[in-house]
Amino acid sequence: MSRSTVNRVLLGVVAVLLLAAGLLVLAGGLDLYRRLGADLPDGWPLAAPDRPVLSTASRTRWVDEPWWWPAVIAGLALLVAGAAWWLFVQLRRSGPATIALPTPGTTGLRLRLRTRALEEALETGTVVLPEVERVAVRLLRGSGRPRLRATVRLTPGGEPAELVEHFETGPRNDARSSLGLAELPADLRMRVLAAKPAAAARRGGRRGRSRVR
Structure with missing residues (x-):
């Protein structure tokens, strides 16, 4: 698989995820679920304009666990390293332009x-x-x-x-x-x-x- 194909696939996946997240935020902000009478499952994010994305219970569920913060830091470090590697690959070219x-x-x-x-x-x-x-x-x-x-x-x-x-x-x-x-x-x-x-x-x-x- 060529580099351009990989880039298109990654950009397509990111675009779909961002679009889905944006639609969830829009639906919750406009209170569309209540207006349409939709029956949402428990824990559905942004079900109403005054409801946060993550509830207090969800945000504090694992903060007292000893593995939580090392896992968060490691995950963010991997994300930054992956983004930096991807950027380096895009900028590097083995031949003249x-x-x-x-x-x-x-x-x-x-x-x-x-x-x-x-x-x-x-x-x-x-x-x-x-x-x-x-x-x-x-x-x-x-x-x-x-x-x-x-x-x-x-x-x-x-x-x-x-x-x-x-x-x-x-x-x-x-x-x-x-x-x-x-x-x-x-x-x-x-x-x-x-x-x-x-x-x-x-x-x-x-x-x-x-x-x-």
Whole structure:
């Protein structure tokens, strides 16, 4: 699962929880339950405008227990640490946000391409290759030069050697030429799905990895 997918799922869950909480507060504040004659279960929060979210009994139920405050502090610490980690992951990127494009025959003109646009172009050019089922491409920072990392899943019976040749002469060569680079190192990771036998299916297919210089 990609980082963007995880972000969408987390944001969707948080949005649903906040929406539900907001509707509870709104219904209680407007005294909708009484007006609609709703029969609420015992302990339902915000049943009336003058009722707090948590009753006094609920707020003080465990305060005298020795484990209560350490548990509260530990829970809040984990929440803050998780939020800080998530923020760090969002801000950290292993590759450049943009990359310069050559402008032969012109002076004073600078062109820069979004890295994600280049990655999408490479994915589009790779997924149409023979026996390719799925592909993900990242542009990483190398030692003073960009480097590709491509993860490819082949259809059952796919040949990794043929994929390496097609990737080298196709998407990778096109990207290198477009960027005006003499070399564009690539780390190509492949997974070949098993043809069908139950034993092979349980093993999850063959895996391969190739570095292209």
